[in-house]
Amino acid sequence: MAQKRINSPVSIYSHYAALVLLALITLAPIWIMIATGFKPDVVVQSRDPVWFFFVPTLDNYEFILTRGRFDTYLWNSIIVGTISTVLTLLFGGLCAYALARTDFRGRMFTANATLLVRMVPPAVLAVPAFAMVIQFSLDNDLAVLIFFYTALNLPFAVWLLFGFYKQIPVELEEAAIVDGASPLQVFFRVLLPLMKSGYAVAGIFTFRIAWNEFILALLLTGRSTRTLPVGAAGFITDTGVEWGRIMAMGTLIVIPPLLFTFFAARQIIAGMTAGAVKG
């Protein structure tokens, strides 16, 4: 690993200095959100930015947690995120396995089509989804969101899991088949345990998309089925914007993606770069 490199014009000190500066630029807006959520309204409304020194208050959190319908939104987001993630991993895993391990008529077509539909813009789904909801009277039904999030996430999950299956030596499965295991047994007993990290990455990406998605959720949910991003956007009204409360809500929404990032940054980066670097 310790290869010699052509001397870069960047010394080790300026290297760190640059990284620290970039990190600060990246973090500043996120920090401002977190801080603003804990500020009393007087501080928020004053024209002078306050970075650190203010008397923190939980007023904003108290408001959104008790007077809004935060618990409903949270519950909806958790349900939609969890179920669509489980379905995506289950269906996507089976599909990726077949694509990685068997050859069948239509295999190339399936692989190419999967990659093509990955890019379908949510805005294109909006009108047809709306039509479907009207036609089958599905408004106020979380199942619609779960269905569309599963569909939106499957292409990427299939593609990512395909790469992970490819890395597992075929001999392991062959040995199991010789021992008399059925295809399903091979899948669940032999492969699944080796695929843990693959499924973790795919799961993080899927859950994050479902958790963050806004436009379909805005369109397809009613009062009792709203998810968190829709709830947060609802704080912007024509009569005024309660920045303290909005930022508190934003902070709460960002907690799960932030936790994923801190605990699985390496895997997330692997998933992000896999597309460009290996391809």
Place this chain on the structure above:
Amino acid sequence: MQKLGPYFFILPAVAVMFAGLVYPVLQAFYLSFFDWKIGTDIDDAPFVGFAHFIRMMSDEAVLESLWVTLRFGFWTITIEMFLGVSLALLLEKPIRGASVFRTIFILPLMVSPVVVGLIWRYLFDARIGWINYYLGYLGIEPQVWLGDAQLAFFAMVFTDIWQWTPFIFIIVIAGLQALPSEVLEASKIDGANWWQHIFFVKLPMIKSILIIALLLRLIDVFRALEVMFIMTGGGPGRATEVLSLHIYNRAFTTQQLGYASAISVLLILIVFLLSLAILKLGNPMKDKADI
């Protein structure tokens, strides 16, 4: 049974992707031939043939939002690629603590686009926004950022650069660090200086990564609408109304579902062509099966 096996495995995923992605696209195509308005029964909607498509070609609102999308894509991607690639080339050397920085750099990508929009709407706020405050130190008068066509467009570009430059940076670093060391050694032994090394060795070797990153970003410019939706709603006028947002507004604000479907056919065509370009560069799933 053995022959049908693979089909059972792919069936659930293929069925959901068909019903949830392919079928809606076909339906959008179908709906584009009807003048369907919100609140009316879809079966009563009059058939209008290609009228929507003909109207679209001279519809200033559609052309303007297409133009906004292209300009937005041009500025954001050019700046993001320049910044991301330069920073990656300068800072690629593996150093202690690199993983901490990388963790920080992916944060903007993990934050919900709605929240990104909310944060920057606050920062660009004309009255209490932090950006106006700090520009005051430079002697710049407070601006109504999101109320002026050009400034609002700039604010969108700025926000996008904050959010997406790290993506380019991380992808390019990963590509650079995966380059075979023999080639880099050879270039060094041949006496290339730092600039030659960059322009004649490294950049050509990561060309495909750069192209894929560019295409991915371009597709995303055509797909994303949340940040604009939250910060400006597409306004003022149509200054920040990208094509996706225009479709949404057409469908659910002006309530022309059929016409909006026709515009989404245009959008899907653009995205489809860009995706084909990516596919041409290689589908990793094309490798022959091992069994």
